[in-house]
Structure formats: C-alpha cells, structure tokens
Amino acid sequence: MSITPLMPVYPRCGVRPVRGDHCHLIDEGGTRYLDFASGIAVNLLGHSHEGLIGAIQRQAATLMHVSNLYGSPQGEALAQRLVDKTFADTVFFTNSGAEAVECAIKTARAYHQAAGNDGRYELITFTNAFHGRTMATISASNQEKMHKGFMPLLGGFRYVEFDDLEGAKAAIGPDTAGFLVEPIQGEGGIRPASEAFMKGLRALADEHDLMLVLDEVQCGVARTGKFYAHEHYGIEPDILASAKGIGGGFPLGACLATEKAARGMGFGTHGSTYGGNPLAMAAGTAVMDAVANDEFLAEVTEKGERIRARLEQFIGNYPDLFELVRGKGLMLGLKMKVESRPFFVHLRDNHQLLTVAAGDNTLRVLPPLVIGDAEIDEFFDKLSAGAADYVIPEAA
C-alpha cells in the first residue's frame, strides 16, 4: 500500500508542531517558530491563553457533550451574547466554517421558500471567493481547482466579478435569492471589498428583497479591529457565517441571522449532532470574554496600524519584491511582485517565521491578536532578514 494513513489531500511541510507557547510553535525537533499564521486566523488568543484553556478544562470535567434534543443553557448564553453584540437575532452553532456557510445558504433559500417563492434559490457569489470544501461551498466558488474531480456541482450559484457592483446588479433575475460575499477575501489574497460595493449590495438586497449573506469566517471575530468586518462598511447583513477565530482553536462555527431572514428555519429544518455542545460553548464564551470589548478591539486596530505602517516602510526597501500592503487590523496581506509561495517557504524554513500564502501572490500576515511589542519586533527582524537573503527562484 502506498497511500498514507492520513488521506494525502494536504501537501504537508516539514514543520511538525507539537507544542504552542503564546505566539510561538515548537516542533518535534525543538525548533521555535514565530506564528504569524495562527492556524489560518484561528488561534486569536495565541497558544497559551489561561482563560481559554481553563474554560475548556473545567467544562471537559463537568459536561462535554449532550444532544441538541435537550435544553442548552450553555448555548443560550453564548447565542445571547452574540445577539447582543451584533445585528443578529438568532444563532445556529456549527463545528466549522463550511458548515456555517452551508447553514447560511440554507437559511437564504428557506427565507424565500417559506414565503412560497420556490423559484428564488440562486445566490450570486464572487470570483476568487473561498467558502469551504463541502459540495455546496465549493459550488459557491468559481475556483475550478476546487471543482476538479467532484462534478457535478450543486446548482444555484452564479459568479460575478468581485467588487463589481454593476455586474452584481445585472446578474439579479427572477431566481435570485441573495448575495454571498466575503467583505475581505481571505484565501483570495486579503482583498477588501470597496465601501461602494458593500453599500451597493445592501441597497440592491433591500430593493429586490434579497438576502445579503456575509462569509466572515476568516475576517470576523475581532480580526480586523471590529467584532465583525462589515462594521467597517456601515452596513448590516441579513445572514452571516462565522468560524475560525470564534473558538480560539476549538472547532466552532456559527450562522447568525435576523429574525426576518431566519423565517424559514423552524423545527426540524436543520441540525447538527455536535453543533453547540457544552465544550464548544465554553471555548466560544472564553473567546468572547477576551475579545468582545472595545478595549481589546482598539488594541487590535492600534497594533494593525503600527504593523501596517512598518510594512509600508519595509517594502520600500525591496521594490523588486513587494507591490503593496492591504487589509484591515491584523488581517494583512503583502502583495508581491514575484511568486509569493517560494518566499513564504523561505521565511518558514530559513527564518522560522510562519505566515500563510494566498491567491494573487499575496503573503498573509495573520498573527494572534494578543501579540505584543516583542513579537512585532521579532516579526520585522525575521521578515527583514528573509527579504535580505532571498534569492528569487528561476522560473522552471
């Protein structure tokens, strides 16, 4: 047998972490890496947060899992906190981002079908989007590399150029149920939508009775200096998918909706065995305790602005390597003039700096939100050293 016991769907690298220490990862061989990837925007409290660890330990010893057939004081409490903090009136808890998007898609379809509009099932989605790896969520993205081998796709998605409001408007037809969009594309290369685009989608949704569904799986939960990124745009969605940072490393996602948007989601319409179990709720509550306050959010904004200013200055020294910096808060992208993946590998293997490669030759900078001055300085030391000794690989 030549297949590996772990299904070989990931091209895994030689870094094999076995321990976390605040904003660093330590691998099998004892090498320390500065973690500015955060498990792809997940470990927003780093790896040693006492509040999060304590909450999970206490809950694990008290009650880990019960069925959603029973009442959930833990789920009610966390849902109430999310409702109090956001546009939403109601929350469905999931175990992942794709499941949160899946619930959002079902909620948007059910909104129309509950009113007898069975033909209004199509969501308008945007180029280079990433919504997850289930059949529905790959179908929602135009990225063919995710479709290959898995045809046929699920119907009911129409792709329009990202940030193209006129295109979105022109795509509206009698089948349209709504829009599904990342306010800041993550995998696509840390690309923030323009304010005109987001405000325009909101206005189109209001005008045509469409659902504005936001995928904030990567950009949500304090990452950009707001609790959710749409707050930067001065708009509110009807439905929102959240995950990644929301559990701080514990698998947790959530689909948030207004009362109106959730009108089709009655008894028996949706479910999940694990979704919202007491252990997940303890993790989510500990994360909310830490990040859902103005002081913490202001610190994220301040640190983000500081890193951004230093990055802008830094890239000026390497005009052949870097084009620009984009993003918000601590969701930053360095768009490169050369292929970004080999540089990301160089930083990882030769300078023990973990970042994440993304589309559009962008290097994602996604540190834990709890970084301090020492980690920021270490990041720039490693990045500068990495740029200084980088040899651009010859095209194959």
Ligand SMILES: *Cc1c(COP(=O)(O)O)cnc(C)c1O
């Ligand atoms: C990561 C991500 C997802 C999928 O989340 P999983 O937990 O991997 O299923 C969906 N949407 C966006 C924007 C993401 O970044």
